[in-house]
Amino acid sequence: MTYSFLSSTAPFFVVFLYLGSCHVSDGAQQATYIVHMAKSQMPSSFDHHSLWYDSSLRSVSESAEMIYTYNNAIHGFATRLTPEEADSLMTQPGVISVRTEQRHELHTTRTPLFLGLDVHNGGLFPETSTSSNLVIGVLDTGIWPESKSFSDEGYGPIPSTWKGECEAGTNFTASLCNRKLVGARFFAGGYEARVGPVNESMESRSPRDDEGHGTHTASTAAGSVVEGANLLGFANGTARGIAYHARVAVYKVCWQPGCFSSDMLAGIDKAIEDNVNILSISLSGITTYYTDDIAIGAFAAMERGIFVSCSAGNFGPSPFSVTNIAPWITTVGAGTIDRDFPALAILGNGKNYTGVSLFKGDDELPAKLLPFIYAGNASNDAIGYLCFPGTLIPEKVKGKIVMCDTGGVAPAIIGEVVKGAGGLGMILANLAGKGEEVQAEAHFLPATAVGEKAGDIIRRYVLTDPNPTASIVIQGTVVNVQPSPLVAGFSSRGPNLITPNILKPDLIAPGVNILAAWTGALGPTGLASDTRRVEFNIISGTSMSCPHVSGLAALLKSVHPEWSPAAIRSALMTTAYNTYKDGKRIMDIATGKPSTPFEHGAGHVSPTTAVNPGLIYDLTTADYLDFLCALNYNSSRIRVVSRGNYTCDSSKNYSVADLNYPSFAVNVDGSDTYKYTRTVTNVGGAGSYSVKVTSETTAVKISVQPTVLNFKEVNEKKSYSVTFTVDSSKPSGSNSFGSIEWSDGKHVVASPVAISWT
Numbered sequence: 001m002t003y004s005f006l007s008s009t010a011p012f013f014v015v016f017l018y019l020g021s022c023h024v025s026d027g028a029q030q031a032t033y034i035v036h037m038a039k040s041q042m043p044s045s046f047d048h049h050s051l052w053y054d055s056s057l058r059s060v061s062e063s064a065e066m067i068y069t070y071n072n073a074i075h076g077f078a079t080r081l082t083p084e085e086a087d088s089l090m091t092q093p094g095v096i097s098v099r100t101e102q103r104h105e106l107h108t109t110r111t112p113l114f115l116g117l118d119v120h121n122g123g124l125f126p127e128t129s130t131s132s133n134l135v136i137g138v139l140d141t142g143i144w145p146e147s148k149s150f151s152d153e154g155y156g157p158i159p160s161t162w163k164g165e166c167e168a169g170t171n172f173t174a175s176l177c178n179r180k181l182v183g184a185r186f187f188a189g190g191y192e193a194r195v196g197p198v199n200e201s202m203e204s205r206s207p208r209d210d211e212g213h214g215t216h217t218a219s220t221a222a223g224s225v226v227e228g229a230n231l232l233g234f235a236n237g238t239a240r241g242i243a244y245h246a247r248v249a250v251y252k253v254c255w256q257p258g259c260f261s262s263d264m265l266a267g268i269d270k271a272i273e274d275n276v277n278i279l280s281i282s283l284s285g286i287t288t289y290y291t292d293d294i295a296i297g298a299f300a301a302m303e304r305g306i307f308v309s310c311s312a313g314n315f316g317p318s319p320f321s322v323t324n325i326a327p328w329i330t331t332v333g334a335g336t337i338d339r340d341f342p343a344l345a346i347l348g349n350g351k352n353y354t355g356v357s358l359f360k361g362d363d364e365l366p367a368k369l370l371p372f373i374y375a376g377n378a379s380n381d382a383i384g385y386l387c388f389p390g391t392l393i394p395e396k397v398k399g400k401i402v403m404c405d406t407g408g409v410a411p412a413i414i415g416e417v418v419k420g421a422g423g424l425g426m427i428l429a430n431l432a433g434k435g436e437e438v439q440a441e442a443h444f445l446p447a448t449a450v451g452e453k454a455g456d457i458i459r460r461y462v463l464t465d466p467n468p469t470a471s472i473v474i475q476g477t478v479v480n481v482q483p484s485p486l487v488a489g490f491s492s493r494g495p496n497l498i499t500p501n502i503l504k505p506d507l508i509a510p511g512v513n514i515l516a517a518w519t520g521a522l523g524p525t526g527l528a529s530d531t532r533r534v535e536f537n538i539i540s541g542t543s544m545s546c547p548h549v550s551g552l553a554a555l556l557k558s559v560h561p562e563w564s565p566a567a568i569r570s571a572l573m574t575t576a577y578n579t580y581k582d583g584k585r586i587m588d589i590a591t592g593k594p595s596t597p598f599e600h601g602a603g604h605v606s607p608t609t610a611v612n613p614g615l616i617y618d619l620t621t622a623d624y625l626d627f628l629c630a631l632n633y634n635s636s637r638i639r640v641v642s643r644g645n646y647t648c649d650s651s652k653n654y655s656v657a658d659l660n661y662p663s664f665a666v667n668v669d670g671s672d673t674y675k676y677t678r679t680v681t682n683v684g685g686a687g688s689y690s691v692k693v694t695s696e697t698t699a700v701k702i703s704v705q706p707t708v709l710n711f712k713e714v715n716e717k718k719s720y721s722v723t724f725t726v727d728s729s730k731p732s733g734s735n736s737f738g739s740i741e742w743s744d745g746k747h748v749v750a751s752p753v754a755i756s757w758t
């Protein structure tokens, strides 16, 4: 199992191909294990828990290296052992769990304006000592500190509560941190134990970002204001992070082969100790709470009041594809914004079709129609239409526009193949079933990417016209594109595979064609052959939407410092919107139909209303422990997640339906009625809230008791119950949706409802 980048332009895919197997040391079948210890059981003969951990390890192996000792995210350590040694360690006193490490992958301006955060409403989120004292920790590929997005001009002293450090290493000195980039650490222990020493001529053994992803996510969350930011002229404007007053701390945990969970856990462990306020994690999680180091580390962070925002995954449009689904994590899907980069494919028959492109270069096409050929007719390969490297026949494509289909290699590589074979331009089309989602790419030659519908028509033309010709016109940047947002096809969707009675993702935020800072070590396509260097790059993924929410959490925390992570998430969710201004539901690119809460959760974030949500659904650590009891976790599993010695009360009736979540998911599994309870806390003025319930189908009846909640003062709590009466005979796989909204006339506190039949 690997954690991966959640950006769709994931250059590391290229590298993954070469890393099929892991390095094995000493010939023994060793693996990296994460060992959870019951810290409270330390015998009094030890002065320090690290000595106890070491002694426990020595009792099974004389030579095993202690890769990390963890103090915050978990109590325990990481080491390399044989399976026999691991089994033996499990029987030692005080050892709760011995788990094998996983490898994870990264999931791979205009957005502040699109979110309604223009300079004119600075009054909503004023710069205060709180806003500039918040630190957003970013777990990713590191940072390019020279980027203007991390300039500290105009920033005050580093907050006194900050305990982080700037660690030196390859091409990185401690003096590269400043009052904006307040911390930079790297975690290579797990990587090196497994793969061997970092090859410092290939990647920096330091916080330096040789990849781009970490620089992009960090600047999206909290980058400084940079005027005239653009990629090759596209998306030109003022770039700034969502919480641009806040500070950035980076924890480099991802390397060329991926992100090893012992390193990720070490990053979270340090981030907690360093006193970050927000953690932004654009990496794929896995879907059990007690084996997923992101979920486990996030629990400890949540307990310290740290808001943890994670990407939902780029595994859409399949259902059940959402990751990072622990209820103490805010899970962020991706939508488009109102900006596009159109590029016309013009055909010899006079028709033209709009695709997208970020091509900019000297080798522009002559202003006339050129011969046009389908790659499947110009290849030495049976699947030549996919334009794999080495398959195009130069004599057939030279001087022509070439049509390739997506699905083989990365779009930028396809462009390289066409250019290498002498093609002058490229039309890249989605094949059947790939839909209308297209990737804007900084191609090496004039190119446009079109969706399935236009692709089918263009393919028919090039295959049937006796003398096909075409041209490509790159149109640049357009804004105010409507409708927007659209749910991205790649954005991972519910239902929630592990706990179907908790709705995930929680919400969506901008994640398509996002402009943000980039590494100086790689070109915009991320390919080693791309010698261009850019200060900003445009990429897509839930990796990009996650840091938007991290930044928004910092904005809300600056106005409401006392709010818990759950309160912040509640405010973002209950004020999110899921219709356009004309009242029509937000559309899903993948289906071309209105999206549902399984795609958009509570909807698209709306920061200007989130700041004043009226009511919030709060949650404490105790509530999450009750949730684990409701999942029938025994005490050792609970301890793995929470580190605490917590025993569920066998006389208590725990139910997932009672977790005070700001959304409702009901998994129909035989019964006709399902009862949920919720408690809202008043964070507005006195007021009387009435409920409005909608249900999309007659197969579900929703009734709320009581229907009016009166609040006299701030922080007053009121509870209500919801009964869902369903037609349990509907076929498995059916879904139905609705909403529960409380309003006092000034605030609307909306929760989505998603019912699924299993």
Ligand SMILES: *[C@@H]1O[C@H](CO)[C@@H](O)[C@H](O)[C@H]1NC(C)=O
Pocket (backbone or CB within 6 Å): 199, 200, 201, 202
């Ligand atoms: C490090 O990478 C360089 C460039 O690919 C290679 O020439 C060198 O042999 C590598 N060093 C080690 C120790 O693998």
Ligand SMILES: *[C@@H]1O[C@H](CO)[C@@H](O)[C@H](O)[C@H]1NC(C)=O
Pocket (backbone or CB within 6 Å): 170, 171, 200, 201, 202, 203, 204, 205, 210, 521
């Ligand atoms: C470190 O910087 C030097 C000089 O800029 C460069 O040649 C080298 O490739 C860099 N190493 C890495 C791993 O980025």
Ligand SMILES: *[C@@H]1O[C@H](CO)[C@@H](O)[C@H](O)[C@H]1NC(C)=O
Pocket (backbone or CB within 6 Å): 228, 229, 230, 232, 233, 236, 237
């Ligand atoms: C970007 O916009 C600024 C003005 O806002 C302008 O001065 C600059 O030339 C533009 N750059 C590009 C590459 O279009």
Ligand SMILES: *[C@@H]1O[C@H](CO)[C@@H](O)[C@H](O)[C@H]1NC(C)=O
Pocket (backbone or CB within 6 Å): 344, 346, 350, 351, 352, 473
């Ligand atoms: C594209 O087609 C439309 C009609 O479908 C036409 O009005 C327009 O002029 C065409 N544009 C170009 C650049 O050929």
Ligand SMILES: *[C@@H]1O[C@H](CO)[C@@H](O)[C@H](O)[C@H]1NC(C)=O
Pocket (backbone or CB within 6 Å): 374, 376, 377, 463
């Ligand atoms: C092009 O390939 C298609 C199948 O992909 C085939 O039907 C057609 O005859 C070919 N055309 C030429 C001119 O080779």
Ligand SMILES: *[C@@H]1O[C@H](CO)[C@@H](O)[C@H](O)[C@H]1NC(C)=O
Pocket (backbone or CB within 6 Å): 634, 635, 636, 637
């Ligand atoms: C908890 O459950 C796990 C998995 O079923 C089991 O291995 C472990 O022994 C149990 N622990 C306790 C304390 O019951």
Ligand SMILES: *[C@@H]1O[C@H](CO)[C@@H](O)[C@H](O)[C@H]1NC(C)=O
Pocket (backbone or CB within 6 Å): 038, 040, 041, 645
């Ligand atoms: C957990 O706490 C109970 C009482 O609170 C105690 O009896 C028990 O020994 C503790 N267990 C562990 C594993 O620390």
Ligand SMILES: *[C@@H]1O[C@H](CO)[C@@H](O)[C@H](O)[C@H]1NC(C)=O
Pocket (backbone or CB within 6 Å): 653, 655, 675
């Ligand atoms: C526990 O909750 C379930 C589901 O709400 C209910 O059916 C059951 O009667 C409850 N049991 C007790 C002992 O309260």
